[in-house]
Amino acid sequence: MKAAVIVFPGSNCDRDVAVALEQASGRKPVMVWHREGDFEQVDLVVLPGGFAYGDYLRVGAMAAHSPVMREVKRRAERGVPTLGICNGFQVLTEAGLLPGALMRNASLQFVCKDVHCRIETGQSLYTSAFASGETVRWPVGHHDGNYFADRNTLDRLEGEGRIAFRYAEPDGSLTEGANPNGSARNIAGIFNETKSVLGLMPHPERLADSALGGTDGTRFFKGLVEALR
Amino acid sequence: MSPEITPNLVAEHGLTNEEYQRILKALGRAPNPTELGIFSVMWSEHCSYKSSKRWLRLLPTEAPWVIQGPGENAGVIDIGDGLAAVFKIESHNHPSFIEPYQGAATGVGGILRDVFTMGARPIANLNALRFGAPDHPKTRHLVGGVVAGIGGYGNCMGIPTVGGEVNFHPAYNGNILVNAMTVGVARADKIFYARAAGVGNPVVYVGAKTGRDGIHGATMASAEFNSDSEEKRPTVQVGDPFTEKLLLEACLELMATDAIVAIQDMGAAGLTSSSVEMAGKGGMGIELELDRVPMRETGMTPYELMLSESQERMLMVLKPEAREKARAIFEKWELDFAEIGRLTDTGRLVLRMGGATVADIPLAPLVNEAPLYDRPRAAPPAPRPFGATGLQPLTDPKSALLKLLGSPDLCSRRWIWEQYDHMVGADTMQRPGGDAAVVRVHGTQKALAMTTDCTPRYCFADPKIGGAQAVAEAWRNLVAVGAKPLAVTNNLNFGNPERPEIMGQLAGCIEGMAEACRALDFPVISGNVSLYNETEGKAILPTPVIGGVGLLEPGARMATVAFKEAGHLLLLVGDSRGHLGQSLFLRELHGREDGPPPPLDLQAERRNGEFVRAQIAAGRVAACHDVSDGGLLVALAEMAMAGGIGAELEGLN
Amino acid sequence: MKARVHVTLKSGVLDPQGKAIGHALHSLGFAGVRDVRQGKVIELDLEESDPNKARAAIEAMCGKLLANPVIENYTIELA
């Protein structure tokens, strides 16, 4: 499985996701600088976490207009699997590849801690390693993870099974206490119409090593590599 | 005095008349305002350490693993396999009181630059904070701003903020303390220094443009605050972490080549301290064309350009043939790159603007002949004897424990460090909340343990014991996670040294620190001194913050605080003498701050510590915690809460 | 020519900052604050001196970057 990781000025989780992808697939992903208009053919494009352009104006706003994003959008619209983690999810919404927007956390504070996420559907190349309804422990680390979309967009996402993960208690129940940022309906990650594009706020790559205290991230990346083989 | 220089202008620059006479002798004439400004920042307490240098010499700075001790931008120690750890701690106390968010943020930005200017990639940040009483009207605003500023800058840079400490005490009501520490890793054979060399080599300015930010930042750092400091609001330095992230990557990319002869970040006193120190350390001269300095504002004067403390800027001396290669790298990262001068052999700092020479100063007196003071010091008053008689016996330990655990200095700090990204980099092996943070050296099986420690109330009661205890506690915290303690950086925060009792505190703390560093083989390799932390004659508690770094070799076991399993035995190492003087128990439950601090037996400290580390290494230890603030009961409660497992204690009759 | 662009959240869109400010004002003792909304004001200094051309350029800037049509409205004032 060959992956490309897009690097914007201000990205700072590009190395972390590259390490997780290499451990899961055995291949080093190609790192693509945001100014490049094109890059080699790959099975997966990853937009990593970080503070692209310092998250000035709006998180992900300026990164979405980088030269490389024209090519990322073109491939995503052609069905190339495209994964946006944290800042990457924000860039995908600004680029119009995913609906809605990520607003400032309800607490107005940056939040960095482990959260539990419920897998809403096992039917996708990103979640085939999980059972629907299962919960995993992943860390979050963001200032603007408060997902917002208007009512009918939320209803469509729900109806078409395009909500990938929701913040939940360890037993899978949905509570406000489990929601770290005020996201609508505890949404932590969503798909596009064809489920080839996924955006999620949690960082599976930060718990993909027992030395760091967890391996639920390993399951995510291994499952993804398996699905794309 | 020349017509432009008035006694008032000299005083406003924080210079005494005697110091002004030294300038006249060094120059052989009266200085112009730009030259006066340059002398004032270079001879400020912040840059020259004039009141503390005499005592800093007492600190041991050598050990087989020390590559570079105090005197450079940061200290360097050997951690094996051709790698080095580079670290330092620095204070941004005064700016953080005026504007907490930007003051704290630029404090983080400044210490990061001190580390990566040595060629190291920063891998972790810590911060030691002191605020006034929680119910003081300003405290809530200051805490919120400082924590948001530290997180705002560090998180955006992608450097995990993994540890530190925070205390609350009325003595800090008018003067908070914000000490920021950075630990980086570099190749031991690729360390970069500030010493300039090579006549004619180009002097290059890189990074953000220069504005009128924080002029007098250096002298302000030494200026005692009076209550109208609200009006004395210099344009505070504003940080841009996004530009600093680009500057970090650009510098590290250039450092991978052999283009750089010397490099230094523009910290306090900006262009002045960087150009003077680089040339001075190399015994060279330096000429700068100020018109070529990238400016953010129009009409800036030589004075403003030389004293501005705009952030995210570095000064470098390059090999002439490497100019274009370097320019290309900085343009890739969309940063300013301007050749603003060259090295000479005149041993002088010569500044030109608009075709005229605007300053011409001999470097030797500026760098080496800063005034040095052996200020009078009064032995601190003997601590009030501890009157145990007045204490009623403890009838309800449960409510006493709850009160202690709920007190500001012992309650959970989760609400602070959950605002810091402490996991970015995916190498954080021990998160905040333990005795020390542990961060893996990327791509290796080694890890660095790091902590900051100081108990200011001990230092106030007995500076010598307090100083030694701060070093011992940092050493003990590193041992408690299974690491081999290696070296220390320190941030000495004190009041006005012109008052003998403050000088007595400073001298006493340094003497105690030196004794402990020697006894524990724990040398000081970098640090910072922040004086004049005082408002209307009321000084802060003496606060010598110790930043300790230790090493976990590949395969070494790491210990954590949490109880792991029912049935495990509890072992207390070291004897307990029931010392209550200066204890949090006495303060929080009886409102008393009398008595001496607990005595310190450094030989026992070392013996016990090495015993504990050996047990951890042998795999016999499931959990380990140092007994410090709050005593044994609090330590056990912390271990139980961390693991969600209880404990039974017999034999406590 | 100087211009000012106001970018505000569409009504019905969640405004965490506005809500928090309202809460803080209340706890500072300011009664009678029914609602608070926070938006952005972007001040532009353009070389273009012809108002119509300037407005057209700013419209394009808003459409492309300055405002997110999913959640924001914008108004343009030319000085």
Added chain:
Amino acid sequence: MKARVHVTLKSGVLDPQGKAIGHALHSLGFAGVRDVRQGKVIELDLEESDPNKARAAIEAMCGKLLANPVIENYTIELA
């Protein structure tokens, strides 16, 4: 009564956001953008109907919370 408070950075204070926006506009092909500054606009809906009382209340809000006097200026517009 509705009111609008503009909070902008004092001149001379570095505006990292404005700088980044100007840079992005330039790379999007918008030439002739000399300077960009970003500030906040806070829209208040107050029960108070008397303009003088409203203005006085808002002045106090700005002093206490809405503007940071060290690095920001503010202006108040009553609707």
